[in-house]
Amino acid sequence: MSSNFETNIAQLSIHKVGNQALDEALILSQNPTPIIDDTLATLLRQYFLGPFEKSNEVYRLSHTTGNLQLNEVYHFAEQIFADATQFHTHSMQLAKLLYKVGSHPKIKSGEMYCCYFDALPIEGEMVAAIGIFKSESKEPYLTIHHNDTAYQMAYEEQAINIKKLDKGCIIFNTEAEEGYKVTVIDQTNQTEASYWIDAFLQLRIRNDAYNQTNTVLSIYKDFVKNEMDQLFDMSKTDKIDLLNRSIKYFKENDDFNIDTFSHEVINNEAGIASFKNYKSNYEQTMESPIPDSFAIHIAAVKKQARVYKSVLKLDKNFHIYIHGNNDLIEKGYDEALQMNYYKVYFREEV
Known part of the structure; x- marks a missing residue:
């Protein structure tokens, strides 16, 4: 969404944020970091913006009280957008905040990069943006140089892989009164590292068509996997068929309607009632209502289609991919071999 390798990094400030629980220091730069040449600028844009290229979710900065200030x-972003000449001063305050909230002992120290972009694209408009990024993972790398007679090798033990951004967010200068538009990356996948999204940024997902589509498909997938077994004696092929039919519905329709979806896909009154109750429980738990009708966002459908399982895994010998009619596959049991089997019907090999 926001990857644009031609944009200008107008300002860059780098600070070292340690873990205060481990008595690691916060080291603040007193001056911005110059970008010395075009090659470095290109590499930095790739490092900072590349991970956001396929990011579709848009978030908002928020606060539990409802008071964005x-x-x-949000406060420092507002100050920066109002007067970019004070960017470095506010970047220091952001580093102090990250240091304060990152107190879990498993949180890694790392460099925090604050960037000011003159213009980045977001949903069809070009606006100024603030990027906040953190590198925690370091890797060794080798360099090779040739002199007059031979190649010489050197190494750097604590180098940064520009294809592996650990954490990042981009705050776009639009819709400030609603908490700005924000995109986020967190590659750590650790429960304790939720401090980036929850404690530091305090983000909430924008309840738009993309999020609604993505959430309903996620809820339905969990419902089929976790709830249907309690209601019905279902085979794995039946579950796969239900998942395939849901993706088919979302691909073939412009709008979602829970009643139409339920009858076309689930087509069972007890199952329909259970699904609606499952969705309602999710909304109450997450405190995030989802409308019963909304426009379908095709990018969210494509994302979910990649994680919907349509594969039967049989021991370690066979995988059967089921993309359509599950009436053409039968399950049985061979008494002589004392093994299960599947019988598959088809017209021709492709």
Whole structure:
């Protein structure tokens, strides 16, 4: 969404944020970091913006009280957008905030990069943006140089892989009154590292068509996997068929309607009632209502289609991919071999 390798990094400030629980220091740069040449600028754009290229979710900065001014990241972003000449000063305050909230002992120290972009694209408009990024993972790398007679090798033990951004967010200068448009990356996949999204940024997902489509498909997938067994004696092929039919519905329709979807896909009154109750419980738990009708976002459908399982895994010998009519596959049991089997019907090999 926001990857644009031609944009200008107008300002860059780098600070070292340690873990205060481990008595690691916060080291603040007193001056911005110059970008010395075009090659470095290109590499930095790739490092900072590349991971956001396929990011479709848009978030908002928020606060539990509803008062955005109590969200410190929002406060400093507002100050920067109002007067970019004070960018470095506010970047220091953002580093202090990250240091304060990152107190879990498993959180890694790392460099925090604050960037000011003159213009980045977001949903069809070009706006100024603030990027906040953190590198925690370091890797060794080798360099090779040739002199007059031979190649010489050197190494750097604590180098940064520009294809592996650990954490990042981009705050776009649009819709400020609603908490700005924000995209986010967190590659750590650790429960304790939720401090980036929850404690530092205090983000909430924007309840738009993309999020609604993505959420309903996620809820339905979990419902089929976790709830249907309690209601019906279902085979794995039946479950795969239900998942395939749901993706088919979302691909073939412009709008979602829960009643139409339920009758076309589930087509069972007890199952329909259970699914609606499952969705309602999710909304109450997450405190995020999902409308019963909304426009379908095709990018969210494509994302979910990649994780919907349509594969039967049989021991370690066979995988059967089921893309359509599950009436053409039968399950049985061979008494002589004392093994299960599947019988598959088809017209021709492709």
